[in-house]
Amino acid sequence: MMLETIEFKTCLSKFASGVTVITTCNKENEKVGVTISAFSTLSLSPPLILFCLGKKAFTINEFKECNKFAVCMLAEKQQQISNQFAYSEDPWQGVESFKGEYGSDIIANCIAYLECEKYQEIDGGDHIIFVGLVLNAKTLSNSAPLIHYQSDYFSLKENKLITS
């Protein structure tokens, strides 16, 4: 029996994740960024991470052409930034950023960021899996992260589960 798309999507939406903005620059050296929740750690040694970007995404060519990118992990107060980098034609409008140690554009007030060299590009159906070798990892604050769950945003408060 064929897998129903709606069932597949509903099932995937039950997996809560953080939200990142992945940045790079184009041939004209202009800033590029896109909101991504399909981000994952991959390897500690060497230090590798990955993210998945749709082949039809507006920014796909820039990420295929770039040789480095940065992952900015958003704080709970950065919902607006998440929406801008997902839906706006001018996502950097009003968004403060600074240069990381390796020259990547980093969203100001993000919780943490990773500057990466592109390590591998893997075909993943209607997405491309971009693997990055992490050159620089910086934590900027202990702010609560922005959480994406069931197509909505949530905040992770101090509801730490008690383990005994």
Ligand SMILES: Cc1cc2nc3c(=O)[nH]c(=O)nc-3n(C[C@H](O)[C@H](O)[C@H](O)COP(=O)(O)O)c2cc1C
């Ligand atoms: C919270 C959130 C998470 C997202 N995560 C991903 C993702 O992991 N991969 C992806 O390709 N697009 C993701 N998107 C969609 C992209 O940010 C963006 O909207 C899409 O690439 C735009 O496609 P377009 O340029 O063709 O309009 C996400 C959007 C939101 C709001």
